[in-house]
Amino acid sequence: VQAAVAAGVVVVVAAGNDGGDACATTPAAEPTALVVGATTDRDVAAMYSNSGDCVDIFAPGSAIRSAWIGADDASAVIS
DSSP states (O other), X not given: OHHXXXXXXXXXXXXXXXXXXXXXXXXXXXXXXXXXXXXXXXXXXXXXXXXXXXXXXXXXXXXXXXXXXXXTTOEEEOO
């Protein structure tokens, strides 16, 4: 991660989904990475999302409709 950032690449990583301290996980503990925690559909931090000083920003992470398998137009909400 450090080498990529030094080369000018923005590295974005998930904070993790253990409901704990993101600074205790990898790669979220890497200070050069942009660390993103999850919010719910009510725009509050998700209970499962890691948090703490290593988290730079929160973004939607629950009830997200996404592409899915089975058809070209298939989608699903799985969290």
